[in-house]
Amino acid sequence: MTASLKKVKASMMNAIHDLPLLVARDEGFFRDEGLDVEIIRTPGSGQRDSDHQALRANVFDRTMEALYDQGACDQFRMCEWGVMKRAVESTVAGGHRPAKIVALGSAMSSFAIVTGPVSRIYEPEQLKDKPIAVSPFNGSHFTTLKLLEGFLKRDQIKTTFAGTMKERMEAVSRGEVAAASLMEPWISIAEKRGLRVLMESHSTRSEAAGDELDGPTLAKMFRAEAAAAAAIDKDPARYVHYFVEEAGGLLESRDLKLSRIVNAPPEPYTRERFDHTYQWTLGWGLVPPGATYETTVDNRAWQ
Numbered sequence: 001m002t003a004s005l006k007k008v009k010a011s012m013m014n015a016i017h018d019l020p021l022l023v024a025r026d027e028g029f030f031r032d033e034g035l036d037v038e039i040i041r042t043p044g045s046g047q048r049d050s051d052h053q054a055l056r057a058n059v060f061d062r063t064m065e066a067l068y069d070q071g072a073c074d075q076f077r078m079c080e081w082g083v084m085k086r087a088v089e090s091t092v093a094g095g096h097r098p099a100k101i102v103a104l105g106s107a108m109s110s111f112a113i114v115t116g117p118v119s120r121i122y123e124p125e126q127l128k129d130k131p132i133a134v135s136p137f138n139g140s141h142f143t144t145l146k147l148l149e150g151f152l153k154r155d156q157i158k159t160t161f162a163g164t165m166k167e168r169m170e171a172v173s174r175g176e177v178a179a180a181s182l183m184e185p186w187i188s189i190a191e192k193r194g195l196r197v198l199m200e201s202h203s204t205r206s207e208a209a210g211d212e213l214d215g216p217t218l219a220k221m222f223r224a225e226a227a228a229a230a231a232i233d234k235d236p237a238r239y240v241h242y243f244v245e246e247a248g249g250l251l252e253s254r255d256l257k258l259s260r261i262v263n264a265p266p267e268p269y270t271r272e273r274f275d276h277t278y279q280w281t282l283g284w285g286l287v288p289p290g291a292t293y294e295t296t297v298d299n300r301a302w303q
Contacts, residue, residue: 111181
């Protein structure tokens with residue numbers, strides 16, 4: 001029976017980013033659509049034993065990007081701004097396997113800026129000119145900028161590198177940085193250890209793929225992910241085990257805040273959304289100029 005299913009290879013970084021992908025596979029939603037989706041694990045910074053390959057300065061040297069560049073996976077998802085950066089740079093700068101934005105993704109990843117319990121930092125303005133640990137050019141980086149630019153001038157926001165989620169949480173506890181940007185399950189782990197959540201937000205994933213993955217196949221993937229998002233929304237506690245496994249013994253099911261697990265059906269990436277997001281990343285100097293909606297986005301799953 002498996003031989004009759006269409007094979008697709010998709011990357012998976014972290015549970016909070018890729019939960020609909022995992023659930024669609026494990027609950028049989030991909031199979032229901034006639035797909036055999038192989039999930040290629042490309043660890044980010046969120047596993048207990050994460051290394052620094054996913055944090056290299058050149059994003060195309062990182063785990064997921066390198067495998068995609070080599071043709072080892074067909075499709076991936078990241079934070080919306082991260083996918084924008086990789087899609088723009090692979091087309092404008094060249095030299096890499098092109099990737100286009102093919103959907104506004106299903107996962108709404110939760111991020112929070114946390115401080116130490118004795119830091120005497122209680123509100124965002126107190127982070128003026130203070131080091132905040134992030135993963136450069138990843139969701140924690142972009143979400144931190146988005147959260148803080150409503151409270152501070154851009155030149156007052158000081159991000160820094162302090163390793164993986166676990167490492168930067170520990171750096172906050174030691175007082176080496178003023179704050180850190182964390183995602184689940186690390187927000188819940190930080191709260192369990194007594195760290196203070198200063199502010200938090202969800203950030204939308206985007207889906208990306210190469211030209212080789214056709215529109216009808218993507219449409220099937222997105223229908224399966226939509227079914228997974230609905231299943232998660234109906235009973236999020238059923239899927240907490242993915243986060244517990246990722247935390248490697250540092251978290252129990254009862255410690256995870258279920259309201260932070262938010263997902264939605266994939267939808268077309270609109271021109272308005274592209275213009276707003278691209279101009280924002282361009283304004284921060286995070287992407288090169290010259291990109292257009294036509295060269296960066298392909299909503300072929302809905303055509």
